[in-house]
Amino acid sequence: MCLGVPGKITEIYEQNGLLMGKIDFGGVLREACLSAIPDAQVGEYTLVHAGFALNRISEEEAQITLETLREIIDLNEELSPEDE
Amino acid sequence: MSDIARLTDDFRDGALVQGVIDEIRRTVTRPWVMMEICGGQTHSILQSGLDQLLPPEIELVHGPGCPVCVTSLELIDRALAIAQQPGVIFCSFGDMLRVPGSLGDLFSIRAAGGQVKVVYSPLDAVRIAQQNPDKQVVFFAIGFETTAPANAASVLQAQALGLKNYSVLVSQVCVPPAMHAILSSPQRRVQGFLAAGHVCTVMGYWEYKPIAQQYHIPIVVTGFEPLDLVQGILMTVQQLEKGSREVQNAYPRLVTEEGNRAAQAIIHRVFEPCDRNWRGIGMIPMSGWGLRPELSDFDAEQRFEVAGIQTQESPLCMAGQVLQGLKKPSECPAFGTLCTPQNPLGAPMVSSEGACAAYFRYHRPD
Numbered sequence: 001m002c003l004g005v006p007g008k009i010t011e012i013y014e015q016n017g018l019l020m021g022k023i024d025f026g027g028v029l030r031e032a033c034l035s036a037i038p039d040a041q042v043g044e045y046t047l048v049h050a051g052f053a054l055n056r057i058s059e060e061e062a063q064i065t066l067e068t069l070r071e072i073i074d075l076n077e078e079l080s081p082e083d084e
Numbered sequence: 085m086s087d088i089a090r091l092t093d094d095f096r097d098g099a100l101v102q103g104v105i106d107e108i109r110r111t112v113t114r115p116w117v118m119m120e121i122c123g124g125q126t127h128s129i130l131q132s133g134l135d136q137l138l139p140p141e142i143e144l145v146h147g148p149g150c151p152v153c154v155t156s157l158e159l160i161d162r163a164l165a166i167a168q169q170p171g172v173i174f175c176s177f178g179d180m181l182r183v184p185g186s187l188g189d190l191f192s193i194r195a196a197g198g199q200v201k202v203v204y205s206p207l208d209a210v211r212i213a214q215q216n217p218d219k220q221v222v223f224f225a226i227g228f229e230t231t232a233p234a235n236a237a238s239v240l241q242a243q244a245l246g247l248k249n250y251s252v253l254v255s256q257v258c259v260p261p262a263m264h265a266i267l268s269s270p271q272r273r274v275q276g277f278l279a280a281g282h283v284c285t286v287m288g289y290w291e292y293k294p295i296a297q298q299y300h301i302p303i304v305v306t307g308f309e310p311l312d313l314v315q316g317i318l319m320t321v322q323q324l325e326k327g328s329r330e331v332q333n334a335y336p337r338l339v340t341e342e343g344n345r346a347a348q349a350i351i352h353r354v355f356e357p358c359d360r361n362w363r364g365i366g367m368i369p370m371s372g373w374g375l376r377p378e379l380s381d382f383d384a385e386q387r388f389e390v391a392g393i394q395t396q397e398s399p400l401c402m403a404g405q406v407l408q409g410l411k412k413p414s415e416c417p418a419f420g421t422l423c424t425p426q427n428p429l430g431a432p433m434v435s436s437e438g439a440c441a442a443y444f445r446y447h448r449p450d
Binding site for chain 2: 007008033037047052055065069073
């Protein structure tokens, strides 16, 4: 239940006093409440849980994580080729 | 491929995952026991087979992070009693419907004519209340910190709309008090924690620093994709091997130390800390959230009189020990025989985050 689904914000609007948005989950559009990311912009990525956007997803941080892990792996392959 | 699909795919890249597992194998020198707190992570680990790919020195035990599993039997029985009342539409996340109470489950109430509706979001329940002014709409507001902002937003929304026919049956629980309970148990086995990434998305991880210090234990905030999980395990093993006991963040694309302040503000407008009874574990002081007194009009426990609840657990079920990481589901004599997803004795066998359901579904042990 604590799972979240990543998606892209395609529209932002207000409804009954709540900040809401349309989120594109890889082709499927659904509505989510954006109250916890009040300065969200169309085109940004977010993680939605139970119809509620928990936070933005930082693409920059995602790339840093991936690069760090690739570096660890590359370094080890160089240092210990017998593993391969 | 969309950008978001590409980003998700990168964190499922088999070669990268294998590379990190190789690094774990090079790092580990002795056995270590670590707990993933969140049941969503348990399912992800078993689904992707990570438990079988890791070196044998790493033992993963499964934590209490299954909100459906820890919702107290007393509250489930109360939910069943409210859902039976005429004029009530009882709304719940789908996971809750098969969870056994003392005398049945929400499915059986629905089969007997009760109006039980599955909703994806608490805000859907508010919409149902708007559309049915002659009915009382009750939402079963269960969950950890991850779900608290959505549950809280539903109450604020109902208040803003002036709805008099919406209320919530609250079973909000919090992770840090459960970590204290697990770590102070004399039977403690856990030597490292993979902290639940989406709980920390909301709450940050500043609350975990005193826990890491007090119990001398590494805590690594960890996400849900296979690469996130092996990275969290690697960072935990690195700390254990070199004797450092810190809080680290392996999920920085969503989590910051302070968390999402706007989400926390929504929670604190609606909820305040309270004692909670955890099913199978018992009462943990100040381990939950309840409605603030000024919002008691939205409290289903106060709106609906339910008398004479007498809870009765299955004498065979050992869910409490499973939820505290003391026993594996497959160690239960009833596992897969007397207790199956079709005929569950305890909640962990039915929830999509329950460890017993994960072991059953993914055939552990093989």
